[in-house]
Amino acid sequence: MWKEEKELVTTYNFDYTLKRWSFDPLTKLDLEERWVAIPVKLHNKDHVVRVKGIGTTSAPKFEISSNSELVKEELLEHIKWLFQWGRDLNKVHEHFQGTNLEMLFNEYPATPIVKDFHLYDCLIKVIIHQQLNMKFAYTLSTRFVENFGYEKNGVWFYPSPETVAQLEYSQLRELQFSQRKAEYVIDTSRLIAAGELDLEELAEQPDELVVKEMTKIRGIGPWTAENWLMFGVGRENLFPKADIGIQNALKKYFGIDHKPDFQEMMDFSENWDPFKSYASLTLWRSIEG
Incomplete structure (x- = not known):
């Protein structure tokens, strides 16, 4: 078995990532011990990679391990792609300061795009x-x-x-x-x-x-295509307006007495480009408890 450590130079809420994955009964993870076992398919072969959080949201650090020695570098690249560790979430946070979502991002900081495995x-x-x-x-x-x-x-x-x-x-x-x-x-x-x-x-x-x-x-x-783009591909500028969860989160956050219609959602999101996906995720997160 090999082990590698990865330290990020940005903020990253790994515990939220684990929490969102925990909604799926198929995912093998431990919220308290802060690890997840990830199924990876490479070259028609199956591998399991374990990622454990050993840092904090403000100073994220991870231990990555697997029994698959021969494809170690490819597995590390896949994990980096999956977690999108190349994205500086501090820049996303800064983008929403001064916008109508500033309070939301301050309450739920460092929310990454939580992708599905394949x-x-x-x-x-x-x-x-x-x-x-x-x-x-x-x-x-x-x-x-x-x-x-x-x-x-x-x-x-x-x-x-x-x-x-x-x-x-x-x-x-x-x-x-x-x-x-x-x-x-x-x-x-x-x-x-x-x-x-x-x-x-x-x-x-x-x-x-x-x-x-x-x-x-x-x-x-469109809802299916947009969700695949966000949670499969990891695209950063998607705002699924037909999603009931997002509609409910907007209703709660802005204190309105109705679910917003398409035009209202367009107006709310006017200054969110190019990070609408992070707005969507943070809105979902705000009603997930």
Whole structure:
């Protein structure tokens, strides 16, 4: 086993990252001991990387370890990509000083974009979760992975697109998927398995183009595309206006007696560019308890 330490020169709330990942029953982590075991797929092989927080929000430091010796450097790069350790969150914080979210960012500082572990996993999870309450959404995604994915060292891996492409709709219906949702999950996986949808390639495109291309796919609307861009790719300037959680957070924060409409949300977010994703995450965080 190898171990490496990584120290950041910015603020970073690792405990919030763990808390958000803890919403998913599939994630193996310990909030008190401050570690998470991350499933990583590289070159058709599976690896588990453990990341432990050994610093603080103001002076973040991490211990990274794995049994996979031969691909150590690639795993370290993947972890850096996943956690987005190249982003200076102090600059994000400074950007919102003097804006209408200044008090919010002061109350909930150093909020990073908390990404899902892989592009495909994220897309499938977002499709499964759309238009469901959080509890049942995670019930479905957990059943999906436990039935068709696999474990390594106690860590769950999502099934591959090729595996899901071979499923029958009835197999998801047995897990309480609606017929349409079963079709969306399997049909999207078939597009990926057939090479008609390349998520790695799509992740390199501008936000607007990604939303345009993804919403051509049956079962993927703007909310799904924007959430994939934020939580899968890690894009920094997204504000999902159709998200009920964000609407509720805005209602609470600005003390209004109604959920804001599209124009009000446009007005509220006028000065948030180019960091709307951090505004979205901090708003979500403010109502998560």
